[in-house]
Amino acid sequence: MIDESRFSEDALPELLARIWGRVMGQVNRLIKAHETFEYVTFAENLNPSIEDVLKGFEFADFALTKFLDSGQLAHDETRNALNSKQCILSMKLLAAALKSDDQYEYERIMSDLRNQAQI
Numbered sequence: 399m400i401d402e403s404r405f406s407e408d409a410l411p412e413l414l415a416r417i418w419g420r421v422m423g424q425v426n427r428l429i430k431a432h433e434t435f436e437y438v439t440f441a442e443n444l445n446p447s448i449e450d451v452l453k454g455f456e457f458a459d460f461a462l463t464k465f466l467d468s469g470q471l472a473h474d475e476t477r478n479a480l481n482s483k484q485c486i487l488s489m490k491l492l493a494a495a496l497k498s499d500d501q502y503e504y505e506r507i508m509s510d511l512r513n514q515a516q517i
Contacts, residue, residue, distance in 0.1 A: 431443060
């Protein structure tokens with residue numbers, strides 16, 4: 399017989415680590431695109447677009463919120479979930495800065511993402 403509670407305990411940290419890995423992979427792609435194209439042609443050269451990337455993270459962001467609200471996460475799991483949500487929020491802010499043509503905000507957010515990527 400399978401112990402479902404044990405499966406959940408083992409699966410959740412792995413799932414959170416996978417989400418964190420995917421979020422950081424995308425952050426690193428954005429940083430690389432910024433270094434290659436800079437502000438002027440950044441958005442035109444993203445493939446997929448930042449809007450598509452954010453759509454892809456909608457469910458992960460929702461799930462992270464539910465995991466955090468559950469109160470069942472250990473410290474490391476909570477940290478990974480919060481860091482993932484922070485990066486997703488930063489990507490949303492980056493999209494807003496690009497949409498409003500706010501280069502100062504774009505540069506500030508890219509700096510934040512570079513710092514987050516070093517965690």
